[in-house]
Amino acid sequence: MLSLPQSTEYNKRIPKQKFYDNLSVTPELNRAFVEQISAIYWKNKLATGTLNVGPGENVTELEVFEIKLNQPSLDIRVLQLIDKEIPYHILYLMEYGGEYQAWIGYKEPSPAKADTFKVNTYYHTEWLPFDKLPLRLDGLNIDSIYDNFIRQIAGSRLTSVGESVSGAKASLRDAVERDEKRQKLLKQIAAVENKVNSEKQFNKQVKLNEELKLLKKEMERLT
Known part of the structure; x- marks a missing residue:
């Protein structure tokens, strides 16, 4: 309060x-x-x-x-x-x-x-x-x-998994920059997932899924 x-x-x-x-x-x-x-x-x-x-x-x-x-x-x-x-x-x-x-x-x-x-x-x-x-x-x-x-x-x-475990805080600027990257990645992941769901050609689905895996790996690095 x-x-x-x-x-x-x-x-x-x-x-x-x-x-x-x-x-x-x-x-x-x-x-x-x-x-x-x-x-x-x-x-x-x-x-x-x-x-x-x-x-x-x-x-x-x-x-x-x-x-x-x-x-x-x-x-x-x-x-x-x-x-x-x-x-x-x-x-x-x-x-x-x-x-x-x-x-x-x-x-x-x-x-x-x-x-x-x-x-x-x-x-x-x-x-x-x-x-x-x-x-x-x-x-x-x-x-x-x-x-x-x-x-x-x-x-x-503004809290990463690493911070919550160690108890150490990143600077506010670093925490905000990481969050901004994370929010951007979330939008990119959602956009690619929509493309995967709507794509009918198998070879294009494979490429999109590869792109999706890379984005999710990047997300894991930021969390």
Whole structure:
């Protein structure tokens, strides 16, 4: 359960119009803000000034946003836009029908533009009562708090068999890169399996099955 000190509370409502009126967004993304989101609240600021923790080298401040939804899903491009425009790391708490999902992206500085970020991968929990969210404030500095939030939300996706046996953790970047490769392989395996099932010619089936074996071996190496 996420229980944050009172010193971190910010509790400011952010008009969603600020995002789609002041930024260059497509009509489709504009509709996502209007139709899918009821309200956005900036709930907490996690920083050295609000917590008794050390500064981070990569994460200077971690924000907690609560997004109240009009439906049980949100176009992920909305989060990508918010993360791109706000130069801080963000933990999202989505609320719909009294239940919550925690979302967080692996956010890095953009090499193309100063003071902007890029997020390649998002992780999220299932829909749960708020007090059942697998979140806890854990870490001696802002970097480690952010790292632990990602690992808590991602769960087994960022834990390999080798890590679980040895107890040693890969760096967050390495764990995320491995997971991205794993997710890509899963899509490739599914695509080849569909081709195998639909292919009528035996010789082509053999080639596809050979390709499938190689992909599955690569998957075993990553897990």
